[in-house]
Amino acid sequence: MQPVRTWRDAVFVIAFLFPALALLGLFIVWPAIWAFAQSLTNRSLTGPAALHPQFVGLENYRRLLQDSEFHASLGKSVLFVLLSAIIGQTVAGFFIAYLMARRPGWQLRFTPVFAAIFVLPLAAPETVAALAWASLTTGTPEGLLNRALSLVGAGPVQWLQQYAFPVIIVVNIWRGITFAMVFFAAAIESLPTSALEAAMIDGATAGQRLFRIVIPMLRPQILIFLMLTTITTFGIFGLVYFLTRGGPQNATEIIGIYVYKRAFQYFDIGLGSAASAVLLCLLLILGLYYVRLMKEQV
């Protein structure tokens, strides 16, 4: 990497970086700072606190620590990320990509057809996808899933009442598996074939080639994907909101919905901002952890 030697070079670099930095500052950094500032007040959108918000220090954070619903929503978010993102999207996406990738001794037929099928979830906007799944899983006998069940004499099942959390996990896996598949497919096909060919010659089984060669070589990519999907899944809102609104009985109230309800249904901006700030800190810690894991390899 060429070092920046003169002031002119430095200005040049800054000039190129400035638009991106300005956008980051305006739309990411500044809102985060403002949100943190709001979290130290009792600001509300209605009532006396709307007219005269006051500084309350860490009161909102104290309320969060005592709010069992906040703890529950964090727990549900962690479980949601673990099951849908880390296990569902990452593992399933990786294996689908592995099956579809061309490797020495392996080529799946009709891969373009499979690729088109797996890319379909990304074609629908998040809201449309959520509403489509809501229709599919509706608890009435006319819902598509219940109609399928009726063919075998079962159902109807109140999917979004009795199995709301599993449903949102399945929907998120369905939605995110495409990106995982594309990401890992590109990574797998960039692997040097010589290593795999050598392993084949040495008599390594398919499992040994996968777990002893492919996965270790793809460790950086896997960690990058895990970091991306963990952070984005923690921030999910629309997909779950339009399916369940966080119900029934807060069963699917992940942290994004908790924040939305506090800020935009209860209009408690201070509390909503505090919850957002806590989430931001958690994600920063997670991100730093993943980065450290990636550096350890180096």
Add this chain to the structure above:
Amino acid sequence: MHAHRVTRRMFLRTLALGLGASGAAGLLSACGGGATPTATPTTGMAAAQASPAATATSAAPAATQAAATPTRAATTSQPVKLTLLEHQKPRVDLLKSLLPKFEDAMKSQGKNITVELQEGPAEDSEFYSKLTLDFSAGTAADVTSFGYDRVAQFASSGYLLDLTQYVNAWPDWKAHFYEKLRQQVTQSDGKVYAIPREATIMELFYRKDILTQLNIPTTQPQSWKELLDRMTQATKATGKPSLLFPAGESWGGGTFAEGFIHLMLGTDSPLYQNGKWVVRSPGLTAVFTFYQQMVEAGVLPVQPLLNPEPWVPTKYQAFPKGDLLCTTGGTWSWIFDWGPKGAAPIDGLFDKVATWQFPTQNGNGTFVYGAVGWVWAASAKTKYPDAAWELIKWLASGEAMAQNAVTIGAAAPRDDIQSIAPYSQMPFLIDAEKQLTNSRSFSYPPGTDKIEQAVGEATQAVITKAKNGQQAADQFAQQATQLLGSSNVTTMQ
């Protein structure tokens, strides 16, 4: 030429300066406009929720606020363009037909006022989120309409224009608007921030034809027990749930406004007293226990209540079909729900359907719920307060009000509309209007939205059998206290 070597430290320092400059730019741009909350995910639109009435009454002890007196009065001879926000399709369609007439009326008075109609999100909760954000940011429409339950909340936040001097100078206000409704819209600071757009009477609607066939009495039930016994008998005969009091989270604010409050008003416990919400009382426990009893008796249609748009399978399907035999409803039900152009028309409606007043817990009197329905209000930040008042006054008078009442299915909030078509052709609405003066009602003080949330979740717990009535009452008390703050609640033994 000597090449000045830029070290890493110098580069990072310069970069930090650049970031700081961009942050300062952001600060300046944020301070330049209305401050808007940022700590939330993006919102979105949900399916429409048709629940037009959110009624409540009487002066609410609102927080004191600076009166938004109209100091920026624009001369009406100057061209004025007002914005008007509305969000339910029938109301939007009606305004589209009315607004040109308003503009013509203003022209004939030498006033050049035009109105731009803005359509908001269809679902009530999304609409109120948008409206509140608009008010907070100072970008709300000049004139808007919303449920009465929001007036105290918006007024105490300084969002609404003080209309007191306007209504006091308007002869129709005292001469024709019902005193009960005038009192309801007058806030505890003595000021008026919104005027009634309509009045709502709510009561129980029942299928008299089917109850008669089943030999179940159709006389007025006096107590909850009497009502429950009759509906239990009906459910045993038909095998279907027979009684609907909205409950659960799916019904949104309707759980409170169309279900819970009509039971609560039938107890001896107040829900709001001396400036505080009563979050624990014998009446509250009795109400949640009654929900439990309805579930245990099998009379409450639980499954539909757990799904989106629960009014569709109940009021729009089961009631017209004759499976559901009794439901809460309002004057709008005659037109909006089951009228010839309604969501679920019932042939021979007035032969098949009749009304009961709400029974009380102990059978000591029955009542209808009568209150202000929706209101008209102007934004405190409107640049044209005089013109906004002209629009509100025109919409709350004569033919405009008559058409509004018939379109929505509401009673007129003033006594001089009965002879104006098409309202004059709706005897059931005029009969409802006559019940206003003897009705019961509830003031919607600040914090109502939080109570509505707590009621939705507590009744959800009961209908899913997660909690019994007492446990649901405990949950309600705990959640309401957490949402409102312990200084705003009290309990009664």
